[in-house]
Amino acid sequence: MVVGAGVIGAACAYYASLSGLRVTVIDRGPVAGGTTGAGEGNLLVSDKEPGPELELAILSARLWRELATGPPTRNEARTVSRLDSRIESRFEYERKGGLVVASTEAEMTALRKFAAGQKQAGVEAIEVPARGLAALEPHLAPDLAGGFHYPQDAQVQPALAAAHLLKAAADMGRLTLRLGEEVTAVLTGPNGEVRGVRTPAGDAKAPRIVNATGAWGGQLARLAGVELPVLPRRGFVLVTEPLPRVVRHKVYSSDYVADVTSGSAGLQTSAVVEGTPAGPVLIGASRERVGFDRALSLEALRRLAAQATRLFPALAEVRAIRTYAGFRPYLPDHLPAIGPDPRAPGLLHACGHEGAGIGLAPATGMLIAAMLTDREPPLPVAPFAPERFAERAATG
Structure with a gap:
């Protein structure tokens, strides 16, 4: 059961x-x-440091790709060689890849160190210099220091x-x-x-x-x-009006990783911006431990909007049409x-x-x-x- x-x-x-x-x-x-x-x-390997959770994420990434071809029956074997990263499935599986960006050279140095450990664990992490970001995301802010591209990151509905x-x-x-x-x-x-x-x-x-x-x-x-x-850890997501594909990858700032691993009960926000097949752009992520309180936090939404428009200035002219909250199940x-x-x-x-x-x-x-x-x-x-x-x- x-x-x-x-x-x-x-x-x-x-x-x-x-x-x-x-x-x-x-x-x-x-x-x-x-x-x-x-x-x-989110189906992410990019935000996980080497260890048990990353091993779980790498296995899951392979299983999600298999499931996206259609869940196998008990007697049907599927092999990774048969999988196609461009599959569009019934649950909107999209292997769009992740892009983690740095605002400063100090943040870029930290990203290099983080990615080096991930590569040893089997994660594909490709350094992208500042001049190369526009090829991946044409609407990104032009003054970023660089980033890392993670082709294994994906998304489902x-x-x-x-x-x-x-x-x-x-x-x-x-x-x-x-x-x-x-x-x-x-x-x-x-x-x-x-x-x-x-x-x-x-x-x-x-x-x-x-x-x-x-x-x-x-x-x-x-x-x-x-x-x-x-314990519940509340988070909000902003949803924009439908747009052309302004955001191609799952894009987030380097401080997101620190927020994920933090045990703080206070409000933390770090922009995660992504487009969807239906058109709306999703903007997260906030974290705070306030029990099962679903009350709207204008401060969290203001921070998310500001951080998202810092990464994608074009979003400043876009309407947010709704927001929703959820509770992440946090263990110490x-x-x-x-x-x-x-x-x-x-x-x-x-x-x-x-x-x-x-x-x-x-x-x-x-x-x-x-x-x-x-x-x-x-x-x-x-x-x-x-x-x-x-x-x-x-x-x-």
Whole structure:
């Protein structure tokens, strides 16, 4: 059983179905009704330093390319050699590439150091001098110091991606989808082992439960009698009127990486600007820990608009037609919790991906499926162990 019908839960359900398991997915709302529906759809390797998260991102980048050709059936193998980076799929997969830009020579030096480590980990990072930026992005500000081009960065429409993963699982005849049912209790046995969940529609029995509830992952964990320190980190996205393709890549400033890895609870903004197939330009990204408060922050929006027009001066004359907010599921060490929780036998977690959940969804689903079927995971899973926070508290 998977609790959560966002992109992480959908990926877990899809890969578990592909492994031969029957899966029930339960969500209190619609498909992609939480963080997934408020996401930009970033599939990034460019913002991750060498380590476990980058390994997860590289695997996911390959899996997203495979899924973009059409999710394979259980008996159908797909190879990377058959993949086409120009694919237009049902969930708007676009391997547009990322461009990280620096305003000063000092920032450019930091980008070179960061990219050098990424290259050793298998990331393609191409230095672009100041004079070469216009060839990639003609509307960029002319006074930037340079940047790095990351061809592996891509984008999907996240709600469509979640829906199509669930549809693929349903097409295999292995999925039961229960929407509009809030989990109010986790059913457990005498030794704390999970036995299912309770919803207003009745009990649903299952020997294993995957917690894919995103920013609400800590709440579900507590229903099972364990603590997982997931906190919501609010973010806003500005959406412009439809435009010709003013922005070709996913473009962001070098300070975005520092914001991603920061543990600050205060408001942080760093421009991430990208065009979409439908025409509107999406402008993020802001971060702040204010609980589940959805109140509009004019200060955050002002900062985003100013930073975006600093990168693309032409956007100053463009209308912003709407904005939306979402909650990133934040964990203190910036790594997701993926795998079984020994404190509650039968409970597995797949949450805490913060702003990278859409990009990391396929690899997360593949890891969970491997654990559910006692197969060797494609990556080391120890860095993502859910109990790591309890162990640190005990020794700290």
